[in-house]
Amino acid sequence: MTQTDPDRPADRPADRPGGQTVDVDLLRRISRRVLWLATAIVDAANRRKDPTGVKVGGHQASSASMVDIMVALWFSELTRFDRVSVKPHASPVLHAVNHLLGDLDASWLPTLRSAKGLQSYPSRTKDPGTVDFSTGSVGIGATAALWAAMAHRYVRSHVPTAPEAGRFVSLLGDAELDEGAIWEAVADPAVASLGELLWVVDLNRQSLDRVVPDIQIERLQGMFAAAGWQVVTLKWGRVVSALFERPGGAELRRRLEAMPNEEYQRILRVDTSEVVERLLAGGGSADLHALLGSLSPAHLASAVRDLGGHDLGLLVDTFREVDTHRPTVVFAYTVKGRGLPTEGHPNNHSVLLNEAQLGALAEACGATADDPFAPFPAGSPEALLCAARGRALRREPVTPSGHVDVPTSLGRPHRSVLSTQASLGRLLADLVRDAPATAARVVTCSPDVASSTNLGGWINKTGVWAVRERRDWFADDAERVLRWAEVPTGQHIELGIAEVNLVGLLGELGATWSRWGERLIPVATLYDPFVSRALEPWSFGIYAGGQSILVGTPSGVTLAPEGGAHQSITTPSIGLEQPGCVAWEPAFGQDLEWCFLHAMSRVGVPGGTSAYFRLSTRPVDPALARLPDDPALLERRRRQAVAGGYRLSTHDPAADDVTLVGVGAVMPEVLAAADTLATAGVTAGVVCLTSADLVFRSFQQRGSRAAGTGSAVCDLL
Template sequence: MSTERIALIEALAGKALWLSNWMIHHANHLRPNPDGVKVGGHQASSASMTAILSALYFGILKPEDRVAVKPHAAPVFHAIQYLFGKQSLDKLKAFRGYGGAQSYPSRTKDTDDVDISTGSVGLGVAFTAFASMIQDYVRAKPWAKQRAEGRMIALVGDAELDEGNVYECLLEGWKHSLRNTWWIIDYNRQSLDGVVREGLYDRIEAIFRAFEWNVVTLKYGAKQRRAFADPGGERLRDWIDACPNGLYSALMFRGGAAWRERLTDEIGDQGPVTALLERRTDAELAELMANLGGHCIESLLEQFEGQTTDKPTVFIAYTVKGWGTPLAGHKDNHAGQMTGAQIDSLKASMRVRDGHEWERFEGLKPSERELQAFLDKVPFNTTKSRRLSSPAVPALGPQFVGPSATSTQTAFGKVLDAIAKTDSELARRIVTTSPDVTVSTNLGTWVNRRHLFANREMADIFQKERIPSAQKWQFTPDGQHIELGIAEMNLFLLLGAAGLSHSLFGERLLPIGTLYDPFIARGLDALNYACYQDARFLLVATPSGVSLAGEGGAHQSVGTPLIGMAQDGLASFEPAFADELSVIIDWGFDYMQRDGSDRADLADWPRDVSGGSVYLRLSTRAIEQPPREVTPGLASDIIRGAYWLVPPTPNCEAVIAYQGVLASEAITAAGMIGGERRNVAVLAVTSADRLNAGWHGAQRARLHGDRDATCHIETLLADAPDTAALVTAIDGHPATLGWLGSVRGHRAITLGVEHFGQTGTVTDLYRHFGIDAAAIANAAQSLFGGRR
């Protein structure tokens, strides 16, 4: 290993340390802050990872590697990108400000080279495992272009390992023979509020070994190892091994004199140990004790370069929070910031002149020419974009499934089976996944035709033993279904990874994930995270609402339509009929592939320009299907969010607007009222989400001067007289449609479900919650007397 190379990376690491600290100091103390709200930043948490990040980016990484950076190390990451020339000075100066470098690395909001968005919840960590699984999936397909394999790398805070999704991911990785994954733990032994418990290292090591990971411990730096080889060095190492976490941190903060006093008192022997200590000044002793494995470029490079296996590997790197700064080791340093005097002291120690704080090579001993020449040759510092692309896959058109009575869940299975029968590019690019509910969410026929994915062939034992079974569970590298255990967080992380395959691995996938609708909430954090990364997937959630009557409140969903409306990056639909579903699925495959680089803010329908993911809320309740032709106009209205099932006349007295499976009740209620010779219109809402987004878009446009701006729901409701009563009904929370009365000022009653469900028949529950036909009709009739 070249000493010159080590020296250059050490110099660049020192510069990254300075820039990250100055960036935070500038944001909090020098940049104007008119509202006075704390800006924040994590000087100490960044500092502990500086050497690790520097060793990786300047010495180890290749362009095909993908990295999830510890969120609190974002300033160091941005500093390294600045040294590469991939981050602007303006962005650094605006760190945590409007338009500046983001608080935590974001692949959608940062302009520098972020692979994987992260936040302090372990999601970026687990994401790397699923990204590796998707890399294996893509490489196994004969239609995929073969590219160099990359390592999926996560830089992890030790306290971040408290997150449960990390361990759910470990189990799933073991099931799927995880490869090419590195997790590097910043073992600084401090969390937000204090010092971590003693013995944590042993627990971490045992967990990873249990899941058959390679465990590499980076405890001692090169200087410490050389000291251990000197007379008395073994006693020093034994003392370090026995030292409690809290005491080590405290002594780091107190400095060289404190180290000397403690070590002399506890292991001084007036012999070799004392001589070892006395050969060093206080500053040199402090530097020696701070030379842990996670801060030693030489040790980091040696261990990283020594890993030649594709076995998943965890590096437990001992570090000090606040390393290299006056904050080092203090238990309150997580959100703490250096004072003016402390930052000046750090500046002086790094030979940075006043007014030259932002210069890339200021104060470094190697020359600017030497450093730039080195950076130009760093393998990771490619001039090509590391974000790949893949052409859009042509759609097949809607796959209609016939007019007989059916449920939307059953229709979904038939649509997917119709696609599975084709020898189309669309069919080849679909990958399905489910958390152990494959059959009960109607993916069974797709899996029977397209099989399950595994890196190697595995026979279906029941089939081999000639035992009759409807499910043919054949595992093969050609398979197109990834079966997961019962963990919704894993489902959404896998969908996120598969939904970024075109960018990460250069091959387009069309991921479809199915789960029980009420359990969206169990993985909501990971769903939001996948959407934040702009991953593209089709989420099929079934069964919905209290229509799953016999299961009771634990398996019935109430609030999920509101999740669908509120979640950015997710177009939410709840069709009632199979032909609606067919149109939506066909549109969804196109929507998932639209180019997110377009200027969405310039469009009337921003997400229609940039694309996104799609959420289908389906039901297991079979209803009669309307015998009709789906014209282009009807298809357009289905996608835009609503259409008139029964249009209003000029004498219309009531409008019944429903979403989803309550179609039968709405139609029956309209007939009941119409029997009294009243004109009743029926509005079929396929997407309250899209209607609401269009309405708000039109309102914003009018506020900005476009007086003629309008939207689909305004156009539809303009057909109904202002005097008409409006009743909304949904097998879910009534607020989903409750805003419709505000569009044109119609008197409205909103029906739905606001409480945990009951057990019973559908008839029982609809009557109990007041969403049956009689309740809908009664609500409309109650408004007739209030005619304006």
């Protein structure tokens, strides 16, 4: 990809409020109300009567450190085109912001962490207010915005009339930078071109159990810079920065920046009268003594707390000035528990304010504990700004694009002895010719295994996607079988070998129908043994509403010559256990075609579902499938295949002495076993499953009142 994209909508000055003046005092009053609401939301959740005695919990301190950052964004900078991922523990802040903007009724605020109430972590599919990304899985939610930016670029390059997008913002805690998924995504070469990305790190230097030892900011800054990101650091606010310019100020700055995180946090907890003594514990020049002596204890204590992540004016100016031609990360220094009695305490992660503390906070924030969710007075500057920003951020409902009829069959005979992996390659290549409208919505991706998972024919016909066309230096090489043409109209996205990135992108490609109304049918291939490596972000994408098809191939022991590390024996259960997904393992090429087309019809639509296909490189003779010649019987077989399975034996099931049930590449052995039993006088029925998942579900439905037709295979056993 190239480094810039002039068509990127994040640069539209008409939509971004950069030219407007900011009333910082007004923002500060709103910030105090957001702090109060977020704290009160958690408090209400823990005051509910719970007969089980189970702890409800919440994160008042973790929310507090994010308040100013989120107020600067929502009440000054964001547009309706922007999409924001909010760190998990700041969900009460997001709920508070949505309430003030008129996007969440007050009746929801006491329902945090209750059944069908506000979610403990932002949920795109379950929360009643606007949530752009689900972020319950630490680290994964932050990268979701990154992959959404890439997915939107893909959509716009193929459908120019698709809705525009602005910035893709991720608000993440500094502890999330411990997650490997973060760095796998940041390091992908394609990401360096995504100038619409803005990450803001809540650098409060605390994790769940402790103040993080040592100062790691330089290492983190260097890692982002090495990946091509613009790095901005907001360490100090403008009040203390003014002190740094006075005689002795440079020494004060050196003293503050040289102290360990733990020492700084301790200074925040002492009485204001002790701050001078602690700052001068190592001595100091006459200028430093004079500077500190000129300040009242309260002023000095306030100045020491004046971090960049809490300076609303500085935050707004920074967000407006970032370079939008490359991704940007802003390290915003904050204090965990900012404005709360637990501010800066090393064990404040799950601490809840008591009744007296809550009352004092309400008074400080201009609220009342007796009516915690009361609105701003009608006509007040705060109420007017909230209403104006609510109107500016309101989005029209997403209207899905035109319907695409996915064929039930391509109608081509399957006579060659092929593996299901090879049959998939043939299916995708044939789709371009036989069902072009469907093929136009398909996008494939792989972690550097496109050719070895049989995507070569598809790539030769559709090309590889890139923001701008790149010269193919091997275009004149007659010996090359795979044509690697990188063009904006390509329909294959090639990533590095990080499977976590693959499924992260897959989930967001599968969400474009609900974000921008444009349906895609994303198909990702990877070696089946590595499905377990990709499991968490794959599950996250499905949970967050993404619909896609994941193909694990080769599976089983067909890669046995490469050693045990390339064998997959546990993935069948992974597919069966994954909610929101149907697991398939067809044995024959015709079954693969039917089931795959059926799965495609269920992707990118309201009420749709994801699919996982476990394929093999073992060639299987299609004659073993005993396909009927009669069109009506063939259609009956297709319906049985997409329902989960069918009976291969032709005799009456009542005559079975035993029934053999097989799935996938072992069907030749199952049929051979039936023949062996027949020579011994044992009548064996044979059932071929295409989806043990669907069969299990049909068994569950039998005898229940649950909706659903179930699988006809239940009547054949």
